[in-house]
Amino acid sequence: MTPTVFSPTGIRFENIDKRYGGLYALRRVSLEISAGECVVFAGRNGSGKTTLLRIAARLARPSSGSVSFVNGGEVRGTVPPAGFVAHATMVYDELTAEENLLLFARLQGITEPVVRAETLLREVGLAERRNSLVRTFSRGMRQRVAIARALLNEPAVVLLDEPTTGLDTEGASWFAQTLRHLRDSGRTILMSLHGESEVSTLATRAIRLDAGAVVADTLTGANFRSILAFANA
Amino acid sequence: MALHSNTAVLLGKELRTEFRSRELLTTTTVFVLIVIVLFSFSFDPTSEESRRFGAGLLWLAFLFAASLMLQPCFLREQSNDTLSALRLSVSDPFAIFLAKLVANTLFLLLTELLLLPVFAVMYNVSVLPMLHWLVLVFFLGSLGVSITGTALSAISAQARMRELLLPLLLLPLLTPILVASTEVTAALFDRSPYVQWKGVGFLAVFDLAFLTILWLLGEYLLEE
Numbered sequence: 335m336t337p338t339v340f341s342p343t344g345i346r347f348e349n350i351d352k353r354y355g356g357l358y359a360l361r362r363v364s365l366e367i368s369a370g371e372c373v374v375f376a377g378r379n380g381s382g383k384t385t386l387l388r389i390a391a392r393l394a395r396p397s398s399g400s401v402s403f404v405n406g407g408e409v410r411g412t413v414p415p416a417g418f419v420a421h422a423t424m425v426y427d428e429l430t431a432e433e434n435l436l437l438f439a440r441l442q443g444i445t446e447p448v449v450r451a452e453t454l455l456r457e458v459g460l461a462e463r464r465n466s467l468v469r470t471f472s473r474g475m476r477q478r479v480a481i482a483r484a485l486l487n488e489p490a491v492v493l494l495d496e497p498t499t500g501l502d503t504e505g506a507s508w509f510a511q512t513l514r515h516l517r518d519s520g521r522t523i524l525m526s527l528h529g530e531s532e533v534s535t536l537a538t539r540a541i542r543l544d545a546g547a548v549v550a551d552t553l554t555g556a557n558f559r560s561i562l563a564f565a566n567a
Numbered sequence: 568m569a570l571h572s573n574t575a576v577l578l579g580k581e582l583r584t585e586f587r588s589r590e591l592l593t594t595t596t597v598f599v600l601i602v603i604v605l606f607s608f609s610f611d612p613t614s615e616e617s618r619r620f621g622a623g624l625l626w627l628a629f630l631f632a633a634s635l636m637l638q639p640c641f642l643r644e645q646s647n648d649t650l651s652a653l654r655l656s657v658s659d660p661f662a663i664f665l666a667k668l669v670a671n672t673l674f675l676l677l678t679e680l681l682l683l684p685v686f687a688v689m690y691n692v693s694v695l696p697m698l699h700w701l702v703l704v705f706f707l708g709s710l711g712v713s714i715t716g717t718a719l720s721a722i723s724a725q726a727r728m729r730e731l732l733l734p735l736l737l738l739p740l741l742t743p744i745l746v747a748s749t750e751v752t753a754a755l756f757d758r759s760p761y762v763q764w765k766g767v768g769f770l771a772v773f774d775l776a777f778l779t780i781l782w783l784l785g786e787y788l789l790e791e
Binding site for chain 1: 569572576587588646647648649657658
């Protein structure tokens with residue numbers, strides 16, 4: 335991966351509630367994620383993992399509570415420095431891989447978008463297919479474009495919502511390697527996963543959510559494997 | 568500045584994807600063509616009747632075509648959750664609306680201008696002497712349709728029964744545009760054509776008012 339230019343950033347969730355009508359997706363979630371941590375959120379479907387990540391990405395607004403990015407002990411502004419990769423690829427099927435990256439690079443005001451797109455396409459192994467429409471790509475290749483898009487602005491925080499869903503063994507293995515690079519470069523990583531995998535072994539902390547609440551955290555003594563095993567049950 | 572540059576980039580994307588697939592333009596053009604031809608065959612209007620009723624028929628066909636065209640506007644951003652990627656990338660969410668409504672206006676205007684000669688021939692209405700005024704009315708009408716339609720497309724895309732919801736919301740809301748556009752167009756089709764400034768003014772005010780509302784509320788329409 336490209337040499338990093340970001341400054342290490344942590345995330346602070348304070349008393350986050352998220353309600354959809356009368357239904358609670360998240361209940362009083364308070365977490366302090368330190369800069370450089372690689373945190374895996376585990377839990378059953380509907381436990382609130384995706385909602386928490388989307389709130390961290392500022393795609394959803396909490397019903398109450400706040401989320402802030404902490405940089406060197408100081409709370410940063412409201413602009414999210416986060417790259418977001420979801421189960422959906424978040425790229426356009428009817429554009430080529432290069433056109434997708436150029437589109438989002440220009441929207442983000444990245445200087446020299448062509449150079450940045452080229453670099454990232456090379457890094458995710460899609461330089462040869464840069465001019466192919468994304469709709470002709472396999473699931474694994476689409477996910478590579480998605481990761482390249484998320485890394486366009488050198489984010490200090492990377493949010494991954496079930497990023498390995500639908501990937502074959504080779505794709506998951508490539509993803510694990512990429513994640514290792516991201517983690518080792520000092521980025522803060524938050525990801526949601528279903529159960530144990532090659533990817534989950536890279537996490538430095540595991541948190542289990544159930545019915546929108548944090549019920550176990552390795553930081554407070556919970557067992558890492560039991561959190562993931564429970565989520566997989 | 569960021570609003571302008573983001574809008575320009577997004578407009579480029581909208582135009583590129585549409586001209587690559589031509590899905591919307593083909594569908595709406597064929598739809599309006601069918602309506603014009605069917606009405607012509609069903610009623611076989613005289614030249615005088617065409618002058619009286621042609622404008623209304625034309626704008627009804629445009630409105631139905633617009634509801635077809637506007638349906639996928641935000642819906643196709645959902646299949647891959649590209650709307651989230653856009654929201655994360657733009658500095659002003661209004662740019663997303665602005666690009667879409669400019670693109671929709673251009674597509675609608677193109678469809679209208681393509682089919683105007685067909686209408687003129689089939690209904691024996693002379694359009695050339697007042698063509699520049701017709702283009703102005705088509706532009707103002709299409710802009711109003713696109714502004715309201717783009718906003719409602721964002722709302723309906725998140726709802727259940729979304730395919731039915733947009734026309735149900737859109738068509739009643741566009742009644743003022745339909746009435747004003749029809750009146751102005753009918754005046755231009757008249758044996759002694761004239762510009763009905765009251766209608767033109769109404770269309771301009773409608774467009775400005777709804778654009779302002781969209782600018783104020785657009786961010787909330789995109790929220791989850």
